[in-house]
Amino acid sequence: MLHGAREVGPMFLGTHSPRLDEKGRLFLPAKYREELSGGLVITKGQERCLYVFPMAEFQRITEALRTAPVTAKAVRDYSRVFFASASDEVPDKQGRITIPAALRNYAALTRDCTVIGANTRLEIWDSQAWETYLEQQEQEFSDLSEEVLPGIL
Numbered sequence: 001m002l003h004g005a006r007e008v009g010p011m012f013l014g015t016h017s018p019r020l021d022e023k024g025r026l027f028l029p030a031k032y033r034e035e036l037s038g039g040l041v042i043t044k045g046q047e048r049c050l051y052v053f054p055m056a057e058f059q060r061i062t063e064a065l066r067t068a069p070v071t072a073k074a075v076r077d078y079s080r081v082f083f084a085s086a087s088d089e090v091p092d093k094q095g096r097i098t099i100p101a102a103l104r105n106y107a108a109l110t111r112d113c114t115v116i117g118a119n120t121r122l123e124i125w126d127s128q129a130w131e132t133y134l135e136q137q138e139q140e141f142s143d144l145s146e147e148v149l150p151g152i153l
Contacts, residue, residue, distance in 0.1 A: 009035075009057050009120060010032070010054060011117075011120070012032060012117030012121060012122050014031075014116070015116050015117075016029040016115040017112070017113070017115075018113055018115060019111050019112060019113065020109055020110065020111055020113055023098065024098055024099050024100070024104055025096040025097065026099055026113060026115075026124065027094065027096050028095045028115075028122075029115055032117075036052075036054055036091055037090075038054075038055060038090075039088060039089070039090045040052055040053060040055060040058075040089055040091070040097070041053045041055065041058040041087065041088050042086070042087050042097070042099060042100075043082055043087070043103075044081060044085040044103065044107075045123055047133060048106065048107050048108065048126075049107055049123045049125045049129070049130075050099070050107050050109075050123065050124040050125075051118075051121050052097075052115075052121055052122040053120070055088070057121065065078075065079050065082075085102065085103065087099075107126060108126045108129060109124065110126065112126070112127040112128070113125065114126075114127045114130040114131075
């Protein structure tokens with residue numbers, strides 16, 4: 001590995017539609033179960049979804065936030081909610097994780113969920129909330145690539 005380069009973790013892609021059971025458990029998409037079998041962290045994300053990080057990625061974020069200036073109120077506020085709501089989980093033998101009630105409530109998860117790959121994390125959405133978000137964002141997405149990602153795409 002090159003000096004200073006960080007090992008690249010799994011890349012999460014695609015859209016999946018698992019259901020929550022009555023105990024608040026969700027089957028992880030089969031293609032990601034191996035990468036997440038050693039443990040993961042679920043926490044509150046933006047737009048009322050949940051973020052699911054492999055343990056190594058969560059540790060990388062923890063280190064980055066540790067070095068961020070705590071004098072910045074936004075960093076303090078974000079860190080508090082991010083860590084206070086975090087739940088570390090280990091999937092069971094069937095690839096299910098239990099989503100704590102407080103996180104289910106935050107994301108308004110009932111039964112039908114959408115799990116999307118978002119590069120270094122998965123996101124768990126209420127399916128109707130995801131559809132609404134996607135409808136609002138797709139036209140903007142098609143218009144924005146030059147402004148958002150100059151020199152990348």
